[in-house]
Structure formats: structure tokens, C-alpha cells
Amino acid sequence: MGLLSLPIILSAVLAAAVEPPKGHPWLAPGPNDYRGPCPMLNTLSNHNFLPHDGRNITKNKVVSAMSSALNFNESLAALMFEMAIVANPEPNATFFTLDQLNVHNVLEHDGSLSRTDAFFGSNHIFNETIFNETKVYWTGEILDANMLANSKIARQLNSKAFNPTYRFTSSVESFSLGEVSAPIVAFGDLQAVTVNRTLVEYFFENERFPTELGWSTRKEVVNIEDILRLSQAISDASNLITTDKEVVSTQRRDLHGGLY
Template sequence: MMRLTPFLVAAGVALANPDPPCKGLWKAPGPNDFRGPCPMLNTLANHQFLPHDGRNLTETAIIDAVTSALNFNASLGTILFENALIANPEPNATFFTLDQLNVHNLLEHDSSLSRSDAYWGNGHIFNQTAFDQSRAYWTNDLITADQLANAKVARQIHSKSFNPTYTFTHTMEEFSLGELTALIVGFGDKEAATTNRTFVEYFFQNERLPEELGWHKMSSVVNLEDILRLNEIIRNATSLFTTATPIIGRRDFHSGLLR
């Protein structure tokens, strides 16, 4: 489709939003702005690190946003972009829009920390009830990996219990772990694997970086090794075993039947 913007500018026609973005400045989304199920991408658009309308999110735009706003390594921006690009159904697409991420069971998934399951009507906008279920497990000022894992497991159990269409695949598990890790590298201490509860709650409820509460981006660059290490910490924390799982032999099996 022909892009008319340069022509309109040359002709002196007033544009709906002629002001250039002011990166970092928070601005609430308007009725014609796209938003999706990912609170971090929404937040980056609200702060104008990404196009505020949520459209035409290219690889360059994603890399620039995550490096500028969060001090992520550029390679993480590329990975994020490549994972999200599948949401654009156009062949050989080079961009995606935030609303394309709203397709259920593509990237948006059941048992989100802050969204209701799609079965109940909408899986991509913030839901206070779902979020309250999650944050009930964050019992300290610093949220630990265990507490993040507890909230994740609890939300899965709730969805599995009450949502007859509950779906959760291995791919969704990896997305879910990444979402929890993002809370640590975005608002906490990546070495200690903890995050600031006040910052996290403010972020989810406002889709805004908690700068007015004293937050600032990570001082050291966040790289893929950080993400993989933290993913594994949270993955291990989701286990309900308290010790290493033993190899059960015949004797153990029979004794178990007698208990």
C-alpha cells in the first residue's frame, strides 16, 4: 500500500500527530493506539521508546527501545523481535504491531500473571483480579525467584482448575519463564535473582516505568547469559520437590504401596 505521509507533509496537510516522539516521556495510549498482552512492550510504547501507536515495530525499533530503556544487549532485542514477528501473518514481514500479539495461544497464553484467560473474554488487557492472585505470593519487599515461581504455578493451577479450554505448551512455558525473568532484569538484582515488589506492582498496574519511585535501568548490560541463568533458577523454583528426585527401584515402589 502506498505510504502517503511524505506527500501530505510536502503538501502542507496537517497530520493527526505531527510532533516527534519524546523518548522516555510517558504518554497514555489513545483510542487509536495499539496495545498487546505484553506489559513491557506496552510500557515501552507508552514511554515512546517504541512507536506510541504500537505499529510498525521493526527490528531496529525493538533493539533501540530495549537498549535505551532497559540496557539490554542488542542481541536480546533481535531475539525478542524474531519471537514476536511470527504474529504478523504477512509473508516475509519485517515488522509487527502490538495488536497482532493478541491472538490467543500464539504468544498470548493462559495463566498470565496479570491477564485473565481468553476463555473469560479477554486475555490481553490488564486484569486486577488475576494480578491480585499473583501478587498474593509476593510476601516481601524483595520478590525472590521462589515467590515468582509460586505465583506462576498458582496461576496455572487456577487456570487448569476453572478454564475448560486451558492450554499450556512447552513453548508457552519458555515464554512464561522469560516473562518472570524480565521482572528481575527490569526492576531488580540480576545477580541475587530478586526484584523490587513496589516497582513491579507499579509497572503492571500502570504500564509505566517506576521512575517516580526511584527506579533506574540496570547499570550493567543485560545479556543472553543472564536471561538463560535466571530462567533456569525460576524453572527449578517451580518444582514442588524439596530434595533431588531419587531413582525409584522395585523395593521403593512396593514400600510406597504399603504406606
């Protein structure tokens, strides 16, 4: 799941290859390297946790990359591979390429936070205009589930309004919730369900781990329960229907406070 303008003082540092995390310097993709619609998989390839050319991505490589870079446990990383392998059309495939993920409406979908819909052009290259639309709803320096959910809803609404081929199934919704919560998983506070906006913007814009900004791989292991809980938090925040509980509670406080 183009971005923030970083302080000028960092420009010289960012121009050179660095080592975030240790032993995995960032290297921009070359003209013959594959990249896809997922910023995190692209980032893992740019840091050579996954093959830098974006080819021959096997289960073992995904498990190793997710564990080393993000501290995912093995079963969660294996699940990520199983979700991606469907993009390879070959029967009984044991690997996928990042280019295969670009096929529209397999895993890639409309309403991305950082890519334009396939109907309008490239569905996998970072689009600054689209990302600027997303950032409008990130109204604080610390992003929470509500801000991320608002940007998700807005992108879907924009896509539905202007894309005549708009498609967003219940399966896509499940993927989308996981994608929108991914910045918290990678860079944020799993318990508070928050993440520093600067880290997220830097990541999307550069497809690079934000080590220069102080990030490091989390020490606690991430498991499937964490992903499900965060996805549910985004889902709850995406609900546009409110209840009367807050209103009733406020009225009771006012009455007991002697304001009426």
C-alpha cells in the same frame, strides 16, 4: 508479565506526564493506539521508545528501544524481535503490531500473572482481580525466584481448574519462565535474583517505568546468558518435588550437636 496502591502523596505527581527515562515522558494510549498482552512492550510504547500507536514495530526499533530503556545488548534485543515477529501472519514480515500479539495461543497464553485467559474475556487488558491472585504469593517486600515461581504455579493451577480450554505447552512454558523473570531483568538485582515488590506492582498497574519510585535504567548490559540464568532460577523454584538433602543435613547437625 492492577496492582499496588501507591502512597497518596504521589498521586499529584503521577497525574502529570514525567520523563522516565530522560526524553521519554509517559503518555497513556489513545483510543486508536494498539496495546498487547505484554506489559513491557506496552510500557515501551507508552514512553515512546516503541511507536506510541503500537504499529510498525521493526527490528531496528526493538533493538533501539530495548537498548535505550533496559540496556539490552543488540543480539538479545534482536532475539526478542525474532520471537515477536511470528505474530504477524504475513509471509516474510518485517514488522509486527502490538495488536497482533493478542492472538490467542501464538505468543499470548493462558495462566498470565496479570491478564485473564482468553476463554473468559479480554486476554490483553490488565485485570486487577487476576493480579490480586498473583500478589497473594508475593509474601515479602523483596521478591525472589521462589515467590515469583509460586505465583506462576498458582495462576496455572487456577487456569487449569476453571478454564475448559486450558492449554500450556512446553513452548509456552519457556516463554512463561522468561516472562516471570522479566521484572528482575528490568528492575531487580541480576546476581541476587531479587526485585523490589513496589517497583514491580507499579510497573504492572501503570505500564509505566517506576522512575518516581527511584528506578533508573541499569548500568550493566543485559545479555542472553542473564536471561537464561534467571529463567532457570524460576524453573528450579517452580519444581514441586523436593530432595532429602536438606532433611539429611539437618539431622546430621542435630546428631553432632548432641540433641539426640
